[in-house]
Amino acid sequence: AQKVTQAQTEISVVEKEDVTLDCVYETRDTTYYLFWYKQPPSGELVFLIRRNSFDEQNEISGRYSWNFQKSTSSFNFTITASQVVDSAVYFCALRGETSGSRLTFGEGTQLTVNP
């Protein structure tokens, strides 16, 4: 069975602060994919990043960075110098090799960035 845990239900920061969203996953598959999606107040789900289980290299994209650690089954997401437009619900998701193509989502973290 696949499971994704996002322990932080809500996070509130002030603009320009750095913030890290935690994601812990469980799978017995040796090959799997991890994702982060953003759901702004308008409601759509926006794809942010995908990592493969065999590639533990961390990634940085502008103010966004991701830290993938297989040893702790974690795939954390950091926003540097947060902005009000970053306010959204962020979902971590997992697709395991044996679960077909379905995504298993965490419960989401509501991030509020205050001016």
Place this chain on the structure above:
Amino acid sequence: DSGVTQTPKHLITATGQRVTLRCSPRSGDLSVYWYQQSLDQGLQFLIQYYNGEERAKGNILERFSAQQFPDLHSELNLSSLELGDSALYFCASSAQRGMGGEAFVLATQYFGPGTRLTVL
């Protein structure tokens, strides 16, 4: 804009009724997925179609059904609606590599804007 379209954006109906949600995948994508997002269940996978055929089933109720047409658009039919069916329904699509029986469905799913269903 992900390239996945869904209609309608909002739907309000009464208990016991039947509705149809429509989805058009990104150009060239053969896989279509349906997900339900509700307050108590979170985001849950319902069903996947690949090139017109059902590929995988998740937590989809028997009152719900889906199909994918030859032009690759998909419809999700919800019948005998209950209050608890009120939710945001997402369609997603993903691309594939290769052709025919050797095709491999790529992992990244791109989501449409969703249809918000309210059952009164």
